[in-house]
Amino acid sequence: MPKRPIGQITVESILEFSSADFDPLTFFPETTTEDWHRHQSWMEPSALEPNSGLLILTMQSFLVRTRHHTILIDICLGDHKPRPARPSWHQMQLGTFLPNLAAAGVSPEQVDYVMCTHLHWDHVGWNTQLRDGRWVPTFPNATYIFSEKEVEAWKQVPEEVPTEHLTDSVLPVIAAGQAKLVSSDFALDDEVWLEPSPGHTPDHMSVCLASQGTQAVITGDLIHSPVQCLEPQWIMRADFDPEQARVTRRAFLEKYCETDVLVCATHFPASSMGHIIRRDDAFWFQYETANSR
Numbered sequence: 001m002p003k004r005p006i007g008q009i010t011v012e013s014i015l016e017f018s019s020a021d022f023d024p025l026t027f028f029p030e031t032t033t034e035d036w037h038r039h040q041s042w043m044e045p046s047a048l049e050p051n052s053g054l055l056i057l058t059m060q061s062f063l064v065r066t067r068h069h070t071i072l073i074d075i076c077l078g079d080h081k082p083r084p085a086r087p088s089w090h091q092m093q094l095g096t097f098l099p100n101l102a103a104a105g106v107s108p109e110q111v112d113y114v115m116c117t118h119l120h121w122d123h124v125g126w127n128t129q130l131r132d133g134r135w136v137p138t139f140p141n142a143t144y145i146f147s148e149k150e151v152e153a154w155k156q157v158p159e160e161v162p163t164e165h166l167t168d169s170v171l172p173v174i175a176a177g178q179a180k181l182v183s184s185d186f187a188l189d190d191e192v193w194l195e196p197s198p199g200h201t202p203d204h205m206s207v208c209l210a211s212q213g214t215q216a217v218i219t220g221d222l223i224h225s226p227v228q229c230l231e232p233q234w235i236m237r238a239d240f241d242p243e244q245a246r247v248t249r250r251a252f253l254e255k256y257c258e259t260d261v262l263v264c265a266t267h268f269p270a271s272s273m274g275h276i277i278r279r280d281d282a283f284w285f286q287y288e289t290a291n292s293r
Contacts, residue, residue: 003065004216004262004273004288005214006209006210006211006214006215006216006262007210007211007212007213007214008066008067008211008212009064009065009066009067009191009209009211009216010064010065011062011063011064011065011209011216011218011262011264011273012062012063012104013058013060013061013062013063013270013271013272014060014061014062014063014072014097014100014101014104015058015059015060015096015097015100015270016059016060016061016076016077016094016096016097016100016126017058017059017094017096018056018057018058018059018060018269018270019056019057019059020048020049020052020054020055020056021054021055021057021088022054022055022057023053023054023055024036024048024053024054024055026237027055027224027236027237028234028235028236028237029235029237030234030235031234035231036048036053039227039230039231043226043227046269047225047226047227047268047269055225056269057224057225057267057269058266058267058268058269058270058272059076059077059122059267060074060076060266060272061073061074061075061076061097061101061126062074062207062218062264062266063101063104063106064192064207064209066189066191066192066211067191068189069112069113069188069192070106070110070111070112070113071111071112071113071114071115071188071192072101072111072113072114072115072139072142073114073115073116073117073207073218074115074116074117074123074218074220074266075114075116075123075124075125075126075127076097076122076123076125076126077089077092077121077122077125077126078092078097078124078125078126078127078128078129078169079092079093079094079095079097079125079129079130080092080093080129080130081121081125081164081165081168081169082164082168083121083162083164083165084162085162086121089121089122097126098126098138108138108139108140109139109140109141110141111139111141111142112141112142112143113142113143113144113145113188114127114139114142114143114144114145115144115145115188115194115207116144116145116146116147117197117204117205117206117207117218117219117220117221117266118147118150118200118201118203118204118205118220118221119146119147119150119151119154119165119166119170119201120165120201120221120238121165121169123220123221123266124165124169124170125165125169126138127144127169127170127172127173128168128169128172128173134172135167135168135169135172136172136176137172137173137176137178142178143178143179143180144173144178144179144180145179145180145182145186145188145194146170146173146174146179146180146181146182147181147182147183147184147203147205148181148182148183149183149184149202149203150201150202150203150204151170151174151181153201153202153203154166154170182194184196184197184198184203184204184205190210191209191210191211192207192208192209193207193208194206194207194208195207195208195217197219197220197222197248197252198241198244198248199222199239199240199241199242199243199244199245199246199247199248199249200220200221200222200236200238200239200240200245200248201221201240202240202241204220204221204222204248205220206218206219206220206222206252207220214260214262215260215261215262216261216262216263216264217256217261217262217263217264218264218266219252219263219264219265219266220266221236221266221267222245222248222249222252223249223252223253223265224236224267225267225268226265226268226269226285228249229253229276229279229282229283229284229285230279230282230283230284231282232246232249232250232253232282232283233246233250253276253283256275256276257276257277257278257283258276258277258278259275259276260275261275262274262275262288263275263276263285265285268285271287271288271289273287273288273289274286274287274288275288
């Protein structure tokens with residue numbers, strides 16, 4: 001995907017994969033078949049697969065290059081990661097992410113910061129890679145930005161909750177001394193800062209970019225699918241605090257609606273970048289580039 005300029009910053013997608021892998025009634029557990037019939041015509045084929053009726057989600061990182069830093073925001077699922085609770089993600093060997101990063105002109109050694117909006121499996125995977133039987137940081141010169149509250153919350157989860165991703169993709173970074181644990185209003189500088197967006201996880205945060213009077217925001221998982229612009233009350237099955245997630249999503253859509261702020265929606269189908277506009281009493285995601293909807 002071409003670089004999108006934000007003043008003197010550029011942002012582009014580094015794709016791991018995009019697939020139809022989620023039943024919409026399970027992914028959004030409060031919805032009905034009738035709900036989906038209302039949206040089928042415009043969601044197919046880019047956001048809803050016509051034959052299977054499955055949701056299409058993108059697994060990607062956003063590569064941000066400022067005048068001073070090279071930054072990766074969220075870091076996909078990773079290869080060789082044990083995820084038995086979700087067989088399609090278990091021990092993947094796609095070999096796509098690092099070659100796509102290289103195609104964008106960036107080597108692992110050149111990454112200065114890795115910023116994780118939250119610590120779910122599909123946002124921390126490439127934090128580490130398997131080397132000589134050990135999980136080691138993929139980006140040897142990077143500082144990894146994690147929410148301190150989020151790290152502590154994961155350490156306290158019940159034993160029956162799968163936490164392999166903490167063991168293989170978060171704790172090794174902390175042990176290597178490369179993690180910076182921050183609050184969700186942390187600012188890297190006046191061009192890159194965090195914006196609290198709790199609900200999906202205890203301390204979920206979005207990433208804001210600004211340069212020369214232009215702005216962008218990277219959503220993380222406060223919103224998963226363009227249908228949630230029209231249906232912001234729809235909760236996603238993994239929302240930690242569903243009511244807070246609803247409030248956060250609605251506030252986000254209201255804040256950025258009818259503005260020039262570029263919204264980079266982490267799991268939306270490509271191009272994943274666009275603007276929030278008003279649609280009756282709800283909202284619409286207007287893609288910046290052609291998208292078959």
